[in-house]
Amino acid sequence: MSFSEKFLQLPIIIGMVALLIILIVYLIRKSVKVFLENMFIFDENRKETLIHFTNQATKVLGLVFFIFYMVNHFFPLENFFTGSVVVVGALALIFQHIIRDYLMGIAYLFERQIYHGDYVIINGKQQGKIEEISIRYLKIRQNDGYLYTVSYSNITELQNGTRGMRRVTESLVLNYKQNPEDAFKVIEEVAQTCNEKYGEYLLMDHNGVPVESFKFNQITELNVDLRGHRYSLTGIVKEDDFVEAGKKVRYELAMAAYENNLIMAENLDSSP
Known part of the structure; x- marks a missing residue:
């Protein structure tokens, strides 16, 4: 199939892939929510945190999968990566901070160091209530009303106010x-x-x-x-x-x- 024919079919491909990804993301989120609602060993804050984290993770993963699929549709990525180890190494170096953020975010979540709604002090300076827990960063609403965003790799000290x-x-x-x-x-x-x-x-x-x-x-x-x-x-x-x-x-x-x-x-x- 020529490039022009692929280009003409692009709107249909985009629509079908996007709908499929949206459906998969919705089913994953719904399944996680139903599962957690029936887990009585978790308190409400823990459930809310896991649901919020799942929503953020599925959004990012869905977007990444969509981009890779569309690029691969026109430029097969397996040939690109297998033919250039140097490029792969360079990309890994470029995205090392992002990867570190993801790994540290997962660690914070599963070690139960933070919950959605917790009051925290970050690096001894910014303090406020956690409004969003992403897989790469935290967003806290400070006492002055400003919304502060910090990536996990930039957190050197985190103090968490215990509930109650x-x-x-x-x-x-x-x-x-x-x-x-x-x-x-x-x-x-x-x-x-x-x-x-x-x-x-x-x-x-x-x-x-x-x-x-x-x-x-x-x-x-x-x-x-x-x-x-x-x-x-x-x-x-x-x-x-x-x-x-x-x-x-x-x-x-x-x-x-x-x-x-x-x-x-x-x-x-x-x-x-």
């Missing part, structure tokens, strides 16, 4: 000129103040004792963006009170920094 409780983590980045001993005294007083004023937000165990009170974790990071050191304060609170508790702790830290003339990292030329 959340760990408030707030910090001050202070200048190198700041005396650590003075900063320690101030932030330890802030932790004590938070326990006294906002103890109602803390998560209690069955004996009515806080699982983890507000506490000062001292210096948790050096050379933050080459500007200063990070001094952190944490505490485990009830999930429903997480946002409000974070606001209160940030206020106390800001007020303490102001009243005690702590040198913030931005004020490189200021002195105590």
Whole structure:
């Protein structure tokens, strides 16, 4: 068959292949959903995460299969690949990051490190609620409303707020000129103040004792963006009170920094 004849049949081929792939994707998604709905060993968050992941995976795989089929229809790929090992190696090198993202995404999913709807802190900076779990990346809705997307290979640290409780983590980045001993005294007083004023937000165990009170974790990071050191304060609170508790702790830290003339990292030329 000539190239012109293949070109004339292209719309029919595209339509048939596309419909077939859509049907297969739909059946896979439906089967997975029915299967998971009858798996009582999984909680609702786990089921929702697996269903969401399956939808993303089938979408990508369906698209990849469609592209390969159409290319192969005009230019047989077996001849191309078998005749050029160098090209295959180059393609593998080019797509190594994508492959790594896929493998790490599968690992995160099946190791149950993240669920859809979890509150996470990524690389100690971006924090928010997981809105989408793809096979290559995560999308989280930050507290400021922005949607943050990060590929799995770029995640070096992931903190996950456990369902039913959340760990408030707030910090001050202070200048190198700041005396650590003075900063320690101030932030330890802030932790004590938070326990006294906002103890109602803390998560209690069955004996009515806080699982983890507000506490000062001292210096948790050096050379933050080459500007200063990070001094952190944490505490485990009830999930429903997480946002409000974070606001209160940030206020106390800001007020303490102001009243005690702590040198913030931005004020490189200021002195105590």
